[in-house]
Amino acid sequence: MAIFNLTINGKTRQVDVDPTTPMLWVLRDHLDLPGTKYGCGVAACGACTIHLNGNAMRSCVLPVSAAEGQSITTIEGLSEEGEHPVQQAWLEHDVAQCGYCQAGQIMSAVALLNNNPKPSDTDIETFMAGNICRCGTYSRIKAAIKTAAGH
Amino acid sequence: MTIVKTTYNRRSFLKVTALSGGGMLLGFNWFMNVVPPGKTGAAALAAAGVDLNGFIQITSQGEVTIFSPNPEFGQNLMTSLPMIVAEELDVDWKNVRVEQARFNTELYTRQMAGGSQSIRQTWQALRTAGASARHMLVQAAAQAWQVPAAEIRTENGVLSHSSGKTAGYGELAAAAAQIPVPKEIQLKEVKDFKIVSTPRQNVEGANIVTGKPMFTMDYRREGMLIAMLTHPPAFGMQLKSFDAAEAKAMPGIRDVFSIQVYQEGYEKEVFDTCTFNDLVVVVGNSTWEVLNAKKALRIEWEPIATRTEIQKFWGGQKREVTIPGGLENSTGHQQRMETEGAKSAKVARRDGDPETAFKNAARVIERSYSAPFLAHNCMEPMNCFAHVTADKAELVGPVQAPEMVEKTLAARLGLPLDKIDIQLARMGGGFGRRAYGQYMVEAAVISQRLNAPIKLIYTREDDMSYGIYRPAYHATYRAALDADKNLIGFHVTAGGIPESPLHANRFPAGAIDNYLAEEWAIPSNITIGAFRAPRSNFIAGAEQSFLDELAEAMGKDPIEFRLELLQRAKTNPVGQNNDYDPGRYAGVLELVREKSGWAKGKKSKTARGVAAYFCHNSYAAHVIDLTAKKGKITVEKVTSALDCGIIVNPLGASNMVEGAVTDGIGNAFYGGLRFKDGQPEQNNFNTYRMIRMPEAPKAIEVHFVKNDIPPTGLGEPPFPPVFGAIANALYKATGKRSYHQPFLADERVVD
Numbered sequence: 001m002a003i004f005n006l007t008i009n010g011k012t013r014q015v016d017v018d019p020t021t022p023m024l025w026v027l028r029d030h031l032d033l034p035g036t037k038y039g040c041g042v043a044a045c046g047a048c049t050i051h052l053n054g055n056a057m058r059s060c061v062l063p064v065s066a067a068e069g070q071s072i073t074t075i076e077g078l079s080e081e082g083e084h085p086v087q088q089a090w091l092e093h094d095v096a097q098c099g100y101c102q103a104g105q106i107m108s109a110v111a112l113l114n115n116n117p118k119p120s121d122t123d124i125e126t127f128m129a130g131n132i133c134r135c136g137t138y139s140r141i142k143a144a145i146k147t148a149a150g151h
Numbered sequence: 152m153t154i155v156k157t158t159y160n161r162r163s164f165l166k167v168t169a170l171s172g173g174g175m176l177l178g179f180n181w182f183m184n185v186v187p188p189g190k191t192g193a194a195a196l197a198a199a200g201v202d203l204n205g206f207i208q209i210t211s212q213g214e215v216t217i218f219s220p221n222p223e224f225g226q227n228l229m230t231s232l233p234m235i236v237a238e239e240l241d242v243d244w245k246n247v248r249v250e251q252a253r254f255n256t257e258l259y260t261r262q263m264a265g266g267s268q269s270i271r272q273t274w275q276a277l278r279t280a281g282a283s284a285r286h287m288l289v290q291a292a293a294q295a296w297q298v299p300a301a302e303i304r305t306e307n308g309v310l311s312h313s314s315g316k317t318a319g320y321g322e323l324a325a326a327a328a329q330i331p332v333p334k335e336i337q338l339k340e341v342k343d344f345k346i347v348s349t350p351r352q353n354v355e356g357a358n359i360v361t362g363k364p365m366f367t368m369d370y371r372r373e374g375m376l377i378a379m380l381t382h383p384p385a386f387g388m389q390l391k392s393f394d395a396a397e398a399k400a401m402p403g404i405r406d407v408f409s410i411q412v413y414q415e416g417y418e419k420e421v422f423d424t425c426t427f428n429d430l431v432v433v434v435g436n437s438t439w440e441v442l443n444a445k446k447a448l449r450i451e452w453e454p455i456a457t458r459t460e461i462q463k464f465w466g467g468q469k470r471e472v473t474i475p476g477g478l479e480n481s482t483g484h485q486q487r488m489e490t491e492g493a494k495s496a497k498v499a500r501r502d503g504d505p506e507t508a509f510k511n512a513a514r515v516i517e518r519s520y521s522a523p524f525l526a527h528n529c530m531e532p533m534n535c536f537a538h539v540t541a542d543k544a545e546l547v548g549p550v551q552a553p554e555m556v557e558k559t560l561a562a563r564l565g566l567p568l569d570k571i572d573i574q575l576a577r578m579g580g581g582f583g584r585r586a587y588g589q590y591m592v593e594a595a596v597i598s599q600r601l602n603a604p605i606k607l608i609y610t611r612e613d614d615m616s617y618g619i620y621r622p623a624y625h626a627t628y629r630a631a632l633d634a635d636k637n638l639i640g641f642h643v644t645a646g647g648i649p650e651s652p653l654h655a656n657r658f659p660a661g662a663i664d665n666y667l668a669e670e671w672a673i674p675s676n677i678t679i680g681a682f683r684a685p686r687s688n689f690i691a692g693a694e695q696s697f698l699d700e701l702a703e704a705m706g707k708d709p710i711e712f713r714l715e716l717l718q719r720a721k722t723n724p725v726g727q728n729n730d731y732d733p734g735r736y737a738g739v740l741e742l743v744r745e746k747s748g749w750a751k752g753k754k755s756k757t758a759r760g761v762a763a764y765f766c767h768n769s770y771a772a773h774v775i776d777l778t779a780k781k782g783k784i785t786v787e788k789v790t791s792a793l794d795c796g797i798i799v800n801p802l803g804a805s806n807m808v809e810g811a812v813t814d815g816i817g818n819a820f821y822g823g824l825r826f827k828d829g830q831p832e833q834n835n836f837n838t839y840r841m842i843r844m845p846e847a848p849k850a851i852e853v854h855f856v857k858n859d860i861p862p863t864g865l866g867e868p869p870f871p872p873v874f875g876a877i878a879n880a881l882y883k884a885t886g887k888r889s890y891h892q893p894f895l896a897d898e899r900v901v902d
Contacts, residue, residue, distance in 0.1 A: 001402070018402070021439045029377075029437045034369035035362020037579075038438075039530055040611045044836035047530060075362030087360040094352045094802050097810055098225030099359035100530040100579030106360060125845040132836060134530045134580050135225050136813030138847035140806065 004068050008033070009077025015064065023059040023067050024048045027074060035075035035103045039132070046131030049104040049111075050074050056111035058130075075103040078110065086110050089148035097135035105131045109145050118149055153338040155279050165283050169328035173211035174321065175287070176328070179280035207236060207284050213308060213321025215240070216248045221269050222551055223251065223355075224581035225810075226866050227803040228269050230354045232277060234799055235270075238346040239281030239339060242320065243307040249354045251575055265551050265586050265681065267767035267864020270799060274861050282336045284327070291326035292318060341797065341859045350802035355577070367549045367576040368608070370536045375604045376405055378434045378597045379441045382427040382617060383452050385829030386677045387478045390429040394449040398433055401447060403440030407433050410596045412589055417562065421463050422555040425589045426618035426678040432597055434605060442610070454478070455676070474676050478829030481623075484648055485521065487673055488625035492519060496644055496671035499655035502726040503665035505631075508640030512631035516704055520628075520693035522892040523823035524648075525621035525682060526831075526839060531579020532614040535594035538604035543570040548591050549578035556588030563592055564599055583681030587619050612834040620824060621682035622647045624689040628697040631665070636705045639665060645690060646671035649679060652686040657765060658736060659698070661729030662716035677826070683814070684867035687766040688874070692819065692892075695762035695875025700888065709761050709879070710744050713737075731765040735794050738856050739763055739772040742792035746854045747774035757787050760879025764872035768863035769795035770856075773812065773876040775848075779884040784895065786816060786848040786877075793853070793869060796860035805853040808869045812851055815873025817842025820895040840893075 006013045008031065015030045022041075027033040027050070036059055039047030043058035050059045051073035078084045082091070086109050096102050105128070112119060112127040119127070124145050133141065157165050166178045208216040217233035233249045285305055292310040293300035295318075304311050311317040358365055383389055395407035412428050413419065431450055435441040457476040463469050509515060536547040544564055550556060553573045561568045578585055594607035609617070624647035631640030641663045645653040651670035660666055682688060702712035714737055719725075721733035740763050743749075752759045755776065763772035776788040789812050798804050821840035825832045833839035878889045 017437075018439060018443075021437075025437065025439045028369075029439070032371070034364045034371075037366075037530075038368065038532070038608075040836045041442075042611075042835055042837050045530070045611075079361075082357050082361040090360045091352060091356045094350075094356065094806060096225075096353060096356060096359045097227070097806060098530065098578060098580045099355065100366060102359050103362040121849075128844045130843075132530065132841050132843060134528055134582075134814075134841070136810035136817070136842070136847070137806065138813060138842075138844045139809055139851050142844065 004064050006064070006067060006072060007070070008072045009074060017064055019063060019065040021064045023050065023062045023064055023072070026064050027059065033074050033076050037100055037103060039101065039104070045101070046108055047101050047104040049107040049131065051107060051111055054111065054114055056108050075107060078106070084110065086113065086144070086148045089144040092147060093140045093144040095137050095140040095144050097137055101131060101133050105133065105141055109141070109148065112145070113149055119145070154335055155275065155338060156335045157279055157283055157332060158334055165280060165332045167287065167328050167330070167332055169325060170208065170210060174324040174328070175209050175284070177207045177280060177284045179206075179276065179283070207240065207280060209284070209320050209324040211321050211324060213246070213319040214248065215242050215246055215308065215320070216250055218250050222553065222575050222578065224549070224551065224578035224585065226269070226807065227353055227800070230351055231270060231799040231803055232273060233354070234346050234351055235274065235277040236281040238344055239278045240285050241305040241308070244346050244351060246308060251577070265583065267769070267867045270862045271768060271864055278338050279336055282338055283333055286333050286336055287327040287330040288320055288323055290330045291323040295323065295326060347799050348797060348801065351800050352802065365577040366531050366579050367536055367547050368531050368534050368579065370547050370576065370606065372536065372538065372604045375536070375606055376434050376436065376601070377438050377441050378432055378594070378605045378607045379445050379610065380430040380432050380593065380607065380613065381445060381448055381450060382430050382613065384616070385478055386426070386618065386826070387455055387476055387829040388452040389427070389455045390431065391451040391453040393431050393451065397449070398444040398447040401440065401444045403436040404444045405434045405436070406601065407431070407444070407448070408600065410593065410600070412592055412596065413563065418461055419463065420555060420559055421465060422552050422587050423559055423589065424587045424619055424678055424680055430593065434597065434601060438608065473674050475674050476676065479675060479677060479826055480828065481523065481825040484623055484826070488521060488623065488646065488648065489519070491646055491671050491673060492625045492627045492644055494671070496646065496669035498667070499653055499670050500660060500666065500668040500726070502660070502663070505640050505642055505665040505667035508665035509629065509631045509642065511633070512639065513634040514632045514704075515629060516632070516701060517627065517629045518697055518700060518890065519625065520696060520890050521625045522623065522689045522692075523825065524623045524677065525818060525822045526615050526824050526833075527580075527582045527584035527682060528615060528839065528841065529578070529580030529582060529584055532611055533590040533609040533617070534607055535591045536604070536606045537591070537594035537598040539564060539595050539599040540602065542566070543572065544595055545572045546591055546595060547574040547576055548588070548594075549576055549581070549585055550588050550591060551578070551581050551583075551585040552588065555586070556591050559588070559592055560595055564595055582683045583685065584619060587680050611836070615839060616831045616834045618678035619680035620677065621688065622650050622652075622679045624652045626652065626690060626693040628693065630697070630701050632705065638663060638701070638705065641665070642667045643694070644669045644671070645693070646673065647689075648673045648677070649675045652690040654686065654690060656728045656730045658720065658731055659716050661724045661726060661733070662720040664725055666725065684766055684870045687764065687867070687871040691762070691764040691766070691871030692874025692878060695764065695872060696878045696888070696890070699760070699875070699879040699882070710740055710749060713740055713763065735770050735856070736763065736765055739770045739792040739794050742854055742856055743772040743774050743790055746792060746852065747790035749774060758880050758883035760876045760881070760883060762872040762875030762879060764868070764875070766871060767867045769793065769865060769868035771869045771872050773869075773872055775876040775880040777880045777884055784881070784884070786846075788850045788852070789848045791851065791853045791869060792856065793865065794856035794858070795865045795868065796858060796862040798855050799862055801855070804855070804865055807865050808853045809851045811869035812873055813842060813847050815870050816848065816877055817846070819874045819877045819892055820846065821893050823893045823896065
C-alpha cells in the first residue's frame, strides 16, 4: 500500500492503495466515482475511458502510480449538470439504449473533439473504434459527435 | 369509440387511495389483459385480475408520478409505458416524473423483460388506468363547480369549463380520491393521441450522460465486501479441490471458500440454468485485491461423467435431459450437425406429398446453413448485490425475470418468499442472458455464509466463458422445381446443439402445396439460453438466404417472389396453424421496396439484399446496400420497414431498430464462440470480435407501417431478418453465397 495524491476533476484526492491498482478501481472503489465503467479490464472496450491531461485513456490499464501528478477528468467532472456540448448532443440525438457504455463513449468523443474540432466521418470512426456499444447505437453516437462539433 | 370495462370478475382492477398530504394515488393492474381470450379460469384471474401493480400519483401540488414496474435494459420502457398512461390522463409530459417500482410479487404479476411483450401486454390496462384517473378528476371538478361532467375539458393537467372555471389536477386530486372508481371508461381515439406516437426523449437520458450510479455495478452499501468467483475453465469439468492458502494471505482478502449454487436434489425451474454448480469464491475489501487473489488460487478440476437431469420447460413441462460428459470441440460440432442434418428427423409439419414432388422434380436445389454459439456479452458483466441475514434476503440486481429467481432464492436460502426483497436496477444490456439469475443465487449464498453485505462481480472473462449461450444451429433447405421452374415442393431439416431452431408453421409454410419440416437436436454439456429472438435469430437468416437463391434460380425478383408466395398464403392457404398474417407480412416488404428505391436498385453502385421475417407478433423487412472494395465490406445503408402496430414512442422505436440492425450485422459478420477441449477460445473483447463503429452501417433509415393495431413487440423482431439481408447483399457484392456464420470470419468471402 502507498499514499497517492491525485488531481481528479480539479480537486486533490488522496488514496492509500496498492501501487498497481488501475485507476478504474481507484475511482470506483475508493473515490466513489462510479460513472467510469468496468467492461473488459484489458483496454478492449472503452467503457472505462477517462481523460489524462485531456487525452482519452483506458483507466482499466492505467496504474494509480502512473497517474499521480497528472490531471484526471472523469464523466462526473465533465460538467456540473450535463451542460457540456457533447452531453447535450447525446440528449438531442437520444443516443442511449442501456446506457452502460455511454460515459466511456462521451469521454472518448470529448477527447476527439478537443484535439480535432471538425473531425471527418473517418476521423470519428477511427477514433471511436475503441469503444464498444453492445446495443448498437453507433449511428446516433456519430450523429451526436457531428452535432457537438458544430457548436 | 372504445369503451372498456375496468372490472374483471366483478372486481375492479383499479383502486383509489387519498395521499396523506392531499392528492390521489390510483393503483391499477398493468397486466389486466395478460389473460388471453378463452383462458379465463380461476387461476388465470387470480394471477391477472386481483393484485394491483401500477400506480399514478397526483399530489396536491400537481406533481404527477407514474411508476414503471418492468425491468429496464435499454428497451426504454421507462419512457414508453408511462407515455401510454399520460396520454389518457391528459397531462403535460414535461411534468410527469417516472420512477422504477420495486420488485414485489405481492403487488406485481409479471415484472419481466423478455419476449418483446411489455408494451403488448400492458397497452390496454395502462390506457384504462390513465383514462379512469382523468374521469375521476373530471367528476370531482363537476361536483366542485356544480356543472355537468360532460362540459368539462382536460388538457395538459388542467381542468376547465366554459364558465371560465379552471383548476390544476393537483387542486382536485384529493377530491378525486373520494370519487368511486368507474365501472367502464371511454378511451381516446387513436387519431386524438397527443403523446403516444410522438417522439419523446429517454427519461433517463440526463442520468446516463452524466454518469449517475444507476447500475448494480455502481451500487454500494456501508460495510459491503467484494466477491468474485472462479468456475471451471471448460464445459464438462467440475471442481475437484483447491488450495486457498496463498490467496487468503493476500492483502484485503477476507475469505476464500467454495459454494454450491443449487443443493443436491433441487429441481430446477425454467430459468435456473446453471453451468457450474461448484465454484471457488474469493471475498475481500476491494475489487483489485480480490482480482489479484483470484489469480493466486490453486485449483484442481476433474471431468464430469454423463448425467441426467430433470429440466423444466415453458408451461411447466418436465423432461429428463441427458447431459453428456466429455470435452467438446467446435470442429466436432460442425461435423456432427452436418451428419445429423443429412438424415431424416422428427417431422414437425407435412403438407401435401413432398416426397412425390421431389421425385417428380426437374431440378432440386439443396443448400445448408450453419451458425456458431454466441455469447450475449452484455456490457455490464453479470453481478449482484446481496445481504442475507437470518430472517431476510435483500438483493439488488440486473435481472430480466425477478419473479422466477425469487422462488429459487427462497428455496435455496430456506426463507419464505415474502422475505426475499429484490430491488431492480437498470441493466447494462440483457439480450436474454439476464433471464437466468444464477448469479443472484450465487451472491445470496455467499452473503448468507458471511452474514455480510457483498457484491458479486463477474470479470469479463468469467462472464464470457460461463455459458448460457445462443446455441449452434444448422439447417438444410431443399426446393423442388418443375420443368417450368415452378416451385412444387419445399423441405427444411433444422437442428442444433442442443436445440432445434425450427418454427415449422411460419412462412413459407402455408404458401407451398408440398411442404415438409423436420427437426433434430444434439445433446451437449454447453449450456444455452434465450438470446434476442431465440431460434428466429438463426432460422430467419437461413430461410431468407435460401428464398433469395431460389428466386434467382426461378428467374424472379426476390421481393416479387416472396409477395407471390404471400399472396398464395393469403388467398388459398395450405395446411393449418399458419402463424403469421400474410397481408401484414407483405406490407413490410412493400414498404421496404418503396422506401429503399428497390426498382432503381439495378442501376445502383451498391449491392443490395433483402429479407423479411415475422416473430414476436411483429413483421420486419430490411434492404441492405453494401459495397466490397479492395477486400473491404462497407454497409452503406440499411432501409428497414416494421409493422408492430401503433408506435408508442417513434424516437425510442427507431433507436431500437437501428440497434437491432447493427447487432445483427455484427453477429452475422463476426459473432462466434468456438470451443477447444471444452474451453471457449474467446473470453474477452480482444478475442471475441464485436461490431465497432467503423463496421456499423453508414446510414439506417427506419419506417413503420401506419395502422391502428394495438402495439406488439419491437425488441426482437427487427433482429432475425438482418442475417438474411446481409447474406443476400454479400452475394450481390462478391458473387459468392454466404452459408456459414460468421460470414467474415476470414477474408475469403472478399476477393
